[in-house]
Amino acid sequence: MATSGSGGTDGDDASIGTAVALENVRKTYQLGEPVHALDGVSLEIPRGSYTAIMGPSGSGKSTLMNLVGCLDTPTEGTVVVDGEDVAALTDRERTTLRGTTVGFVFQTFNLMPRLTALENVALPQLFQDVDRGTRRERARDLLERVGLADRADHLPNELSGGQRQRVALARALVNDPALVLADEPSGNLDTETEADILDLFAEFHDAGTTMIVVTHERHVAERAERIVHLLDGTLERIEELDGSDEGASRPAGEGSRSIGGGASPSDAADGDDGASS
Template identity: 80%
Template sequence: MATSDTAVSLSNVRKTYRIGEPVHALDGVSLEVPQGSYTAIMGPSGSGKSTLMNLVGCLDTPTEGTVVVGGREVGALGDRERTRLRGTEVGFVFQTFNLMPRLNAVENVALPQLFQNVGRSERRERARALLERVGLADRADHQPNELSGGQRQRVALARALVNDPAIVLADEPSGNLDTDTEADILDLFDEFHGGGTTMLVVTHERHVAERADRIVHLLDGKIERIEDLEGSSESRAGSAAGRGTGREGRRNGGGDAE
């Protein structure tokens, strides 16, 4: 059962695709993602990682069971309500960045706020503040083709955070980055997690997953095991906790993102 301290809750979730014989992409998965936690999802191809991501991201609904995001059951919502929930409660970071090529960095970051009826000046102010947070204040007016891969991923991270989501969902976020740039992006994940942002990272890479507090291992649509990484991010969280950079900190007037 989801509580106010739970960002995402899955209860006995099954997702079945019927292409000839039924395929159980997820088969009885139950999982709670606490507010402010950092969870990695690992598993081989076909284990159900993408299906889990789509359900948590409100892009799909379960065949059976319940998925609760931000206190609302996803399967009980209509398409419009699910779109609204996705826009307010989930921030996405993709391997391929998915930036709009004709928009500059500020416009890309500000774009999700357009669908939340935020005024133009407020949208741009918030977008510029987040670009400064990810070290791109001097690239705010550059288009994606004028940015490196690492810079584009920083823009994507800022965009994911712009609506102050309950959870940031990252799908192979460092797959297109070199080693040094990957480390910079993962350090930013640590920083925002330390400030209270809930992180859920889908990855094939063990060293990426080890940044999290725990690793959920999927196999054949089931949770094979949950691996607790004791102390993996506690020191990072402690060092950033006082900065008020997360969801609750911003709502209480803390941090420098306003």
């Protein structure tokens, strides 16, 4: 496997600047009859970029996140994460890639209820053979960074929703991932806490982390550099929000398929799994 953050191997210039690449990806579920959650999605996300993914429930957002997060493999097509073809890896290799390269921030937090905030943040390092002292030091540093140094010894049920989300964010970052995936990260937060979390996302993006955020909220998506719009399992359009392209919107398949990167084939297709997100 390529080293995390390497951006590809064998001097492949096309992949050096690419964090995620999907090529004609289809994901089909057999639910009595075939359900095409993603149906021919082609998409490139540059390393260090900030991308929002929007679409109605059933448009394929969650399926796309599961594929990019190495939690699933496509029925057809290729998903390349940090230079690795996810489907070509063994289960163990996918687990390693997921643990070292990808950080998840879930809408429901998914914290371990019997572990303190510190222990929750430190937990992912346990599977990377990091010694206890280093785990705890790294976890404390991250809790301080997200403003929760004084809550390190609190259990999740002793924290507010916003504080639990901060713990989840710190946990996602504890292995210094190249890519952070956030699924509806502000769905359970009040307006002030939501703004704080989005400011933290911007901070980590500014530090070089590739951010992908799934959201139903337009104002959340507008914190990104671009918005990928999904509809019925297809890539409907890509809306650029940064620089001279601010506010520009182009349909899938029109011009470069690469988001914010170099030229790519123009046959970007549609995508999604029909799963609600």
